[in-house]
Amino acid sequence: MSARGQKVQQARPNKNQLLAMYETMLLIRRVEETLMEVFSAGEIPGFLHVCLGQEAVPAAVAAHLSQDDYIGTTHRGHGHALAKGVDLNLFMAEIYGRANGYCLGRSGSMHLADAGHGVLGANGIVGGGIPITTGAAFACAYKHPGRVAVCFFGEGASSQGAFYESLNMAALWKLPVVYVCENNGWAEFTPQSVHMTVADVAQRARAAGVEAEVVSNDVLAIHQVAGRAIARARSGEGPFLLEVKCNRWHGHFVGDAQKYRGKEAVAQAMSDDCLARFEQELIGAKVLTAKKAKELDQEKREAVAQAVEFARSSPMPQPGDLAEGLYL
Amino acid sequence: MSARGQKVQQARPNKNQLLAMYETMLLIRRVEETLMEVFSAGEIPGFLHVCLGQEAVPAAVAAHLSQDDYIGTTHRGHGHALAKGVDLNLFMAEIYGRANGYCLGRSGSMHLADAGHGVLGANGIVGGGIPITTGAAFACAYKHPGRVAVCFFGEGASSQGAFYESLNMAALWKLPVVYVCENNGWAEFTPQSVHMTVADVAQRARAAGVEAEVVSNDVLAIHQVAGRAIARARSGEGPFLLEVKCNRWHGHFVGDAQKYRGKEAVAQAMSDDCLARFEQELIGAKVLTAKKAKELDQEKREAVAQAVEFARSSPMPQPGDLAEGLYL
Amino acid sequence: MAEIRYILAVGQAMGEEMERDPDVLLLGEDVGAPGGSFGASRGLLERFGSRRVVDTPICEASFLSLAAGAAACGLRPIVEIMFMDFITVCMDGMVNQLAKMRYMFGNQYKLPVVVRTPAGGGLNAGPQHSQCLEAWFAHVPGLKVVMPATPADAKGLLKSAIRDDNPVLVVEHKALHAMKGEVPEGEHLVPIGEARVCRQGGDVTVVTAGRMVHEALAAAAELEAEGIGLEVIDLRSIQPWDKQTVFDSVAKTHRLVVAHEAVKAFGFGAEVAAAVGEELMDELDAPIGRVGAPFMPVPFSLEQAYLPGAVQIAQAARQAAQGGF
């Protein structure tokens, strides 16, 4: 993490920063894989949306954020929360609906929030988080100068009026917000072509007067543009939209058999592996060795296994606790 | 009015067509002046929004429409309804809230509708009419090929998400709808600069994948672009947005003293007189004589006076009629 | 009669009505090739094509109002709102446009729009995917609101709704989607506004709708052993609701419990209880019991502890049976 206001974010990441991003991606990968497993095994009720294949975005963007910056995210929000630094055990306990989870087990995966790390919440309403996160940026401009808000969402959400309305206000008031659209080509079971006429969400942003840029699912490319966008926002130059063209590896939610999507298309999607690519790059650049990668992987696997154990052995909320805290 | 599907609309209007537009503008002018008067005198309750200074748009656009095309309009919708050919007496009776008004006196000025002329209604909700009119275009494409829907609204409304969402669907499904934005620079008491970052609503449209063009408050210019847009729509080429930069001569509603707007700015606005300009042009082109203009004016004044008399002498609804027709 | 699932009955109703009337069409997110999030429209795209089974972008506010406009111009759209919670996004269309267009325009337009939406808990889907908001719509003149509790009603009420020239909100219950039941073949229409006495009983009337009908029946079975006879009324329609059937039953049992899954406070049970209290109080031998969810959002965890059901209904009915003045 970098000092505020300075434009260091635009510099190429140093070795430690590269490794930190790699570790974040690795952690997200392992968490999501594990969640798929335990969810499929029936350990977790409700809906679960994983971001496998899309790990580069949270890692690269959050690399520019401090603990007290804000993020708002969506139903597919595990990666963003993890990258922002939430405690893995409390995160897992919440997804398991336990009393000691971040939200006392009331939110589960779909509404997970952590005030301590500025995670304003996943949101079950598509587009619902965009104006809320824009409001966080409003508060930054008003009360917490130097802080920024980052708003994650999908290309499907960009058809909601809330997207357009929020960008207009952000542009109008030069709010310190960076919109990050993970364009994975699918909204539930429907491909982008069915619900958008323009190819890029970036084009939609420009219409609202917000500068925008499109990058591929490459962690360093994302890191670079995000750095510039966040630095701009911190220094009061207003909002920016970063669109990342990526792929959703799996179904919309865990359990979605994807009958609407050909096997080949899925294989094609899964060939876009931002983590494997980054690993090769780091090894090639001698920032990482295969051995170190293995060690790190082992470390993450253990941390995730431990968090699952923590969640499993955590208490369920008590019916008597349900009413607590509706009003202050 | 022109035959469907043929591209005659793009031709320059002939003498009769020019005169018809002139008469429409004149009628709207006289109706609105009279309504201001009788409203100020307390004859009509509620809110009344007049379109003085903006008469060119309805006249020029409706010149390309048949009776069974659809229009949707706003709180400032008298001109559009009149240009579409509603009966002046029934129109006036509705504004007076009489039992024989188009809507049995239930809608007044702000929700006036006339199914017989495809007037889908003024709308009290800013932006509310945009998706509804887009739905009319959907019905045209589905069931009434060759018909189009024209959607009138202001630049203020273009900040509502409904605007953006509707344009996206219209572009996606190539609906036969022409969006006509009367950009009069004001939304109630607030100028455009306070709520929009982009200068043109047209830019917003392009972002949604809808072609757009900006013209000045000149009836022939509007007529030309509208003709092209409507012909395109009729032939299945999809939606278009036409933005007209015009001026609101008076307050937001009748009775608004416009303290927020300098006297000079008002004088400046009122110097943009699309009707007077058109009259001079027609006289210059020998399509009209000053004498004929006077006669027409007299004719319109009489028609309006008669309509007011008709409305005044029409019966109020009876309390017993109130419940009629909530459900079929 | 065939035994079919509730969700299939919904699909049959849509398919039959689309077959019958080319103006009927379906709009919603993922309703096309995927057949809808819950599978209601499975097969319809293949049968009717993409002009009539229309996948929308994610913009409930506008595609709902678009349907209103299309209806005014001669179509009969069915709109699927994937979860009832998302209807918050299109309340202007529901309330200021769809509900009012017919009346405020002096009967010039018909508004044959059906809005189908799955409500309620049971999937542990949390606070933004589990709400029962029907009471809002019952408070809005111009809308009709039905809540089918069985596959037969899911089909029969939906078909009636599609043929109605007024906007009708059809509130399905997610927890009933997989339920099987007998559904009459062929022309099966259930009139809107007629309740169904689904169990006769002499001691306490239980008025309810949707999923809670089954909970009431379970409570009735339980109380039978205790010698308390419940008369269970499935309202089917919340707006308009069948006062006569309710009043007739209360005139017989003199005791009433009203039950729904929605939050108890300000729910539709309040209206039923208030109407009985206003017009039929002298028939009552005990206070009117009300059952509904506690006053809080639907939590992700402990959903089952949160949701009202047979236990609460039985308790309220027991109290009504014993209570008196």
Next chain:
Amino acid sequence: MAEIRYILAVGQAMGEEMERDPDVLLLGEDVGAPGGSFGASRGLLERFGSRRVVDTPICEASFLSLAAGAAACGLRPIVEIMFMDFITVCMDGMVNQLAKMRYMFGNQYKLPVVVRTPAGGGLNAGPQHSQCLEAWFAHVPGLKVVMPATPADAKGLLKSAIRDDNPVLVVEHKALHAMKGEVPEGEHLVPIGEARVCRQGGDVTVVTAGRMVHEALAAAAELEAEGIGLEVIDLRSIQPWDKQTVFDSVAKTHRLVVAHEAVKAFGFGAEVAAAVGEELMDELDAPIGRVGAPFMPVPFSLEQAYLPGAVQIAQAARQAAQGGF
């Protein structure tokens, strides 16, 4: 004590609270230089500048949710929704976000947002500018709902709302804006959730709120001549509502009428009547009367014939006074 208009009392409350706490700010359409559509914020822009008196674009859905996000991050926004009818546009923000964020996030965030909105008829503004929709919000756990009936309460309730760490919907009534009344100077707070007995009487309790309080008082004056004593209770808050005060009064008068301007069916009166019927039925000597608007949109013409008022309250109270079992 000064006599000031209701709308000025609203402005005073905002001005004083903005003075007291720099985190309080105002967002809405035309709230800046024009001072708001009804003049509530007149002078505030001059005093507090455009960072704190923020003119928004016309996009209720998003500026309301923006306020929710800003509140979670430490601000205390007041949001003006110009007419209550327009709140339909921002129901997702109201219901799925603002109301639930505190609870569903396990108390991690405070949500001190005040939503001020003028409701009701009286201006002949027609079906889309005259609605009373408070019952919807009272049905949503997480929101508080107040309806000030006097200038003093307009100020005192709004000040309490601004200091509340929960979202509060303040429903002003357009027809009261010009009303004058005594307003205590200085620190004047009216607690949320406490009703006011605004007239004592022994025969019939009338429970109401907002504009209808004045109609109830007019009815009371009229019935006094007939020898019927009305006890008029101004609920002030609809959610939470002051059961104790209502129950105490009913225990005294044994007769109850509930009155509001909103459509009668499924209005807040249903909840009050149902609660009394449920918990206090043995105290009642007559059926509970309910007064509300008829089941139709508010028409442009004949608004006065449509709106319920003193006549209907007097009639219901007379009936309650005479009625029995």
